[in-house]
Amino acid sequence: MGIQLTQLVSGETIGLEDMFDKIVAIDAFNWVYQFLSIIRQPDGTPLKDSKDRVTSHLSGLYYRTIKLMEAGIKPVYVFDGKPPDFKAVGAKRRDVRAEAAREWKAALEKQDYEAAGRFAKRSTTITGEHIEGSKKLLEAMGVPFIQAPSEGEAMCAHLVKQRAAWCAASQDYDTLLFGAAKLVRNLSITGKKKRRVAGRAEGTSSSFEIVMINPEMLVLENLVSNLGISYDQLIMLGILIGTDFNPGGVAGLGPKKALARVREKKTMSAVFGGLQWDFPVTPEQIFDFFKNPPVVDYDIRFREPDEDKVVGMMCDEHDFSEERITNALKKLTEAKKSQSSLSRWI
Numbered sequence: 001m002g003i004q005l006t007q008l009v010s011g012e013t014i015g016l017e018d019m020f021d022k023i024v025a026i027d028a029f030n031w032v033y034q035f036l037s038i039i040r041q042p043d044g045t046p047l048k049d050s051k052d053r054v055t056s057h058l059s060g061l062y063y064r065t066i067k068l069m070e071a072g073i074k075p076v077y078v079f080d081g082k083p084p085d086f087k088a089v090g091a092k093r094r095d096v097r098a099e100a101a102r103e104w105k106a107a108l109e110k111q112d113y114e115a116a117g118r119f120a121k122r123s124t125t126i127t128g129e130h131i132e133g134s135k136k137l138l139e140a141m142g143v144p145f146i147q148a149p150s151e152g153e154a155m156c157a158h159l160v161k162q163r164a165a166w167c168a169a170s171q172d173y174d175t176l177l178f179g180a181a182k183l184v185r186n187l188s189i190t191g192k193k194k195r196r197v198a199g200r201a202e203g204t205s206s207s208f209e210i211v212m213i214n215p216e217m218l219v220l221e222n223l224v225s226n227l228g229i230s231y232d233q234l235i236m237l238g239i240l241i242g243t244d245f246n247p248g249g250v251a252g253l254g255p256k257k258a259l260a261r262v263r264e265k266k267t268m269s270a271v272f273g274g275l276q277w278d279f280p281v282t283p284e285q286i287f288d289f290f291k292n293p294p295v296v297d298y299d300i301r302f303r304e305p306d307e308d309k310v311v312g313m314m315c316d317e318h319d320f321s322e323e324r325i326t327n328a329l330k331k332l333t334e335a336k337k338s339q340s341s342l343s344r345w346i
Helices: 028-038 056-070 090-109 113-122 128-141 152-161 220-227 231-241 255-265 268-272 283-291 307-317 322-338
Strands: 023-027 074-079 145-147 167-169 182-185 191-196 208-213 216-219
Touching: 023 028, 023 152, 028 056, 028 074, 028 128, 028 152, 056 074, 056 128, 056 322, 074 128, 074 152, 128 145, 128 307, 152 167, 216 220, 220 231, 231 255, 231 268, 231 283, 255 268, 268 283, 307 322
Parallel strands: 023 074, 023 167, 074 145, 167 182
Antiparallel strands: 182 216, 191 208
């Protein structure tokens, strides 16, 4: 979920060519969730193999990773570890997804496939099987992945701080609160997207519009400068609006009011003084976690893909087209050869 900063900030459009020969630390949980949500049949049913196992995440991860590496980008996937004890979004998310699943079933019974598609996306849940399958695929592809000790966004930010990665990639702005100097959004979903138009009746031809989704870069230094606040105050702003550790934020404070308060009050004690705080964790605890999250150093190394393992997993185990899978691998091999040196990858 993350904090909702869309009303306050915007990034600069960036092309894949701008990230050539750059290591990008990817919030794996965020991307896997998106692939599971988006890669579906028109009625909302995810891609599945002959044994009824969901494969949407494998399709998205495989083809998107190869597209990035064709462009000369070096992706490193970071998986979430143990969340802090005070992370409080699990139950709320489960309730929302369970309700969406019920609505999806009802829409299917009515043969309202447009509504079914919407509710299906909202009902998306990531399982341990999805995560382990993703890791297994990345290993076969020779793409490094990291198991974070705690929050994946924090580990991505740490890699950027240590200059082990050039930027982080996630849809969630939380990565900035963890101190990532550069964040790229929309890297997993570039292309045309159908978007609902507010105020137009559902089910009509004009209720949706087609928009282009391009990667955008947010630079932490520029972002806080444009908002007229410091990095510490950005964390305070995020806490006021609401984070995964205090969902919904402080009642009555939307993004604009929260920003005005931070600009006026400036310090932790002043910003949060006098506010009604309805969470078991304190603002100070959340602030400290963003400033000092559990992270580890990691030696990033890329390997050549193991074609037999890739084909065995994707085709033999999960029924993907062998022709499509091997053709994609050939594109990756050809892209590597076109680089000036194989040392870019290993």
